[in-house]
Amino acid sequence: MPAPIIVIGTGLAGYNFGREFRKADTETPLMYITSDDGRSYSKPMLSTGFTKSKTAEDLAMATADEMAGHLKASIRTMTHVDTINASEQTISVAGESIKYSKLVLAVGAKCIEAPLAGDGADDVYVINDLMDYGQFREGLAGKKKVFIIGAGLIGCEYANDLSNGEFEVEAVDPMSTVLANLLPEQASQAVRHALETEKNVKFHFGTVAESVTKSGDDYEIRLKNGTTTRADIVLSAIGVRASTALAEKAGLAINHGIVVNRELQTNDANIYALGDCAEVDGQLLYYVMPLMACARALAKTLSGTATPVCYGAMPVGIKVPVCPTQVSPPPRDAEGEWEVETDGSNVKATFRNSAGELLGFALTGDKVSEKMALQKQLPSILA
Numbered sequence: 434m435p436a437p438i439i440v441i442g443t444g445l446a447g448y449n450f451g452r453e454f455r456k457a458d459t460e461t462p463l464m465y466i467t468s469d470d471g472r473s474y475s476k477p478m479l480s481t482g483f484t485k486s487k488t489a490e491d492l493a494m495a496t497a498d499e500m501a502g503h504l505k506a507s508i509r510t511m512t513h514v515d516t517i518n519a520s521e522q523t524i525s526v527a528g529e530s531i532k533y534s535k536l537v538l539a540v541g542a543k544c545i546e547a548p549l550a551g552d553g554a555d556d557v558y559v560i561n562d563l564m565d566y567g568q569f570r571e572g573l574a575g576k577k578k579v580f581i582i583g584a585g586l587i588g589c590e591y592a593n594d595l596s597n598g599e600f601e602v603e604a605v606d607p608m609s610t611v612l613a614n615l616l617p618e619q620a621s622q623a624v625r626h627a628l629e630t631e632k633n634v635k636f637h638f639g640t641v642a643e644s645v646t647k648s649g650d651d652y653e654i655r656l657k658n659g660t661t662t663r664a665d666i667v668l669s670a671i672g673v674r675a676s677t678a679l680a681e682k683a684g685l686a687i688n689h690g691i692v693v694n695r696e697l698q699t700n701d702a703n704i705y706a707l708g709d710c711a712e713v714d715g716q717l718l719y720y721v722m723p724l725m726a727c728a729r730a731l732a733k734t735l736s737g738t739a740t741p742v743c744y745g746a747m748p749v750g751i752k753v754p755v756c757p758t759q760v761s762p763p764p765r766d767a768e769g770e771w772e773v774e775t776d777g778s779n780v781k782a783t784f785r786n787s788a789g790e791l792l793g794f795a796l797t798g799d800k801v802s803e804k805m806a807l808q809k810q811l812p813s814i815l816a
């Protein structure tokens with residue numbers, strides 16, 4: 434029996450790689466190892482649970498056993514991989530050493546922890562998978578008011594979703610408005626205005642949460658600007674960072690993520706990475722479309738046809754139904770200017786260079802209908 438391809442991680446990256454791989458190769462042994470329960474689910478759905486009336490159980494599309502059947506794979510759940518021994522092509526799991534032919538790292542990203550003082554800091558929720566989401570939903574039972582740390586993409590999505598679930602929502606962000614790192618000012622203001630006026634979300638901008646303290650049945654949240662407020666439950670959503678510790682310990686090249694080339698190969702010829710953990714040819718994109726492209730390309734490569742990944746333009750929908758929003762941010766170092774048409778809630782912002790070429794856009798409200806037309810004009814991210 435040849436050593437299996439081992440995939441670490443059963444998120445969208447790991448499972449989509451397996452689905453694609455099995456289209457081309459039904460025989461090579463495939464083994465999954467995951468530190469969670471291995472259920473298949475779509476992570477973007479976690480921030481629309483109330484809007485779509487879905488519990489954590491509803492969001493689970495298949496159990497680990499069902500996935501093992503679909504993928505003709507073995508799957509070990511609730512199992513953390515501690516060490517990779519690249520020279521021996523083994524991984525070590527709870528003292529056991531397992532040989533691989535190829536290793537695929539699909540270990541995702543970790544939520545950044547907000548530095549908080551106070552005896553309630555350990556009770557602050559972060560949601561990075563379906564199990565976290567289930568615990569958060571349990572924690573919400575009988576509660577009325579949620580305080581969210583962070584008003585970026587995930588924070589705003591939860592603010593809208595929890596409001597739709599009839600929770601009172603208050604949030605804090607160090608920037609001067611919502612989604613400030615992603616949208617030009619007018620588009621941010623449109624989203625902020627809709628959340629404030631239609632969903633009654635109360636924001637604190639230009640400051641951060643310093644402490645969360647237990648206070649009877651609820652929590653007191655103290656902000657750096659001296660404001661204090663109270664909530665029944667606190668959720669932190671201040672961003673994610675690629676999980677690189679395991680790869681780094683194995684001597685693999687790391688930058689902001691695990692460094693891989695266009696064939697998703699690390700600096701070790703037998704180890705590959707994709708998804709939120711992987712920095713592909715300099716691009717670290719925490720979204721679904723890039724990982725799907727990587728899953729397709731890597732499946733071809735590992736079934737015998739070396740295939741570099743290509744990324745077209747990949748706009749992101751921000752799930753704030755109170756103000757539909759689509760964005761394709763310009764590359765970080767791009768030179769150019771935003772041009773904005775707005776009537777307040779309907780914003781069309783385009784970012785062009787001096788030659789007039791479109792490099793990015795942000796659309797809110799009715800203007801999201803122009804997404805496809807603009808997307809066609811954008812250059813590919815990895816041609």
Ligand SMILES: Cc1cc2nc3c(=O)[nH]c(=O)nc-3n(C[C@H](O)[C@H](O)[C@H](O)COP(=O)(O)OP(=O)(O)OC[C@H]3O[C@@H](n4cnc5c(N)ncnc54)[C@H](O)[C@@H]3O)c2cc1C
Nearest residue numbers: 442443444445446468469476477514540541708709719721
């Ligand atoms: C609330 C929310 C909403 C989102 N909405 C959108 C959206 O609308 N559109 C979009 O494009 N993107 C969205 N994203 C981002 C998108 O969901 C992620 O980019 C994607 O799910 C990442 O998948 P992944 O498989 O790389 O990582 P993960 O889903 O994090 O999977 C990582 C896996 O690795 C396992 N693992 C990690 N370390 C180890 C170890 N040492 N040993 C064993 N197992 C290990 C974990 O258990 C897990 O199974 C959203 C993210 C969140 C949190």
